[in-house]
Amino acid sequence: MTTRTSSRLVCKCGHKGVLLSVENDGPGSALCEQYSFAGFGGAALTVTSYRQIPNGPLAAMKPECPKCGRVAQVEYT
Numbered sequence: 001m002t003t004r005t006s007s008r009l010v011c012k013c014g015h016k017g018v019l020l021s022v023e024n025d026g027p028g029s030a031l032c033e034q035y036s037f038a039g040f041g042g043a044a045l046t047v048t049s050y051r052q053i054p055n056g057p058l059a060a061m062k063p064e065c066p067k068c069g070r071v072a073q074v075e076y077t
């Protein structure tokens, strides 16, 4: 079973985007979450252990704002 979630994000300049995550949470399956951005730059991230993202996916992915160019200045709304 696959769970898709999206979290709204906003840059300090006001630009908005979305953090998309796809989680494979079937019984017996290993943790596998895939994160990507809509509206911000930054590489997609695949997580197989929460130790990879001690401060959450947003801190690990360093989103880049296409409007003002700032990196990792994005917060959840």
Ligand SMILES: [Zn+2]
Binding pocket: 011, 012, 013, 014, 015, 065, 066, 067, 068, 069, 070
């Ligand atoms: Zn910005």
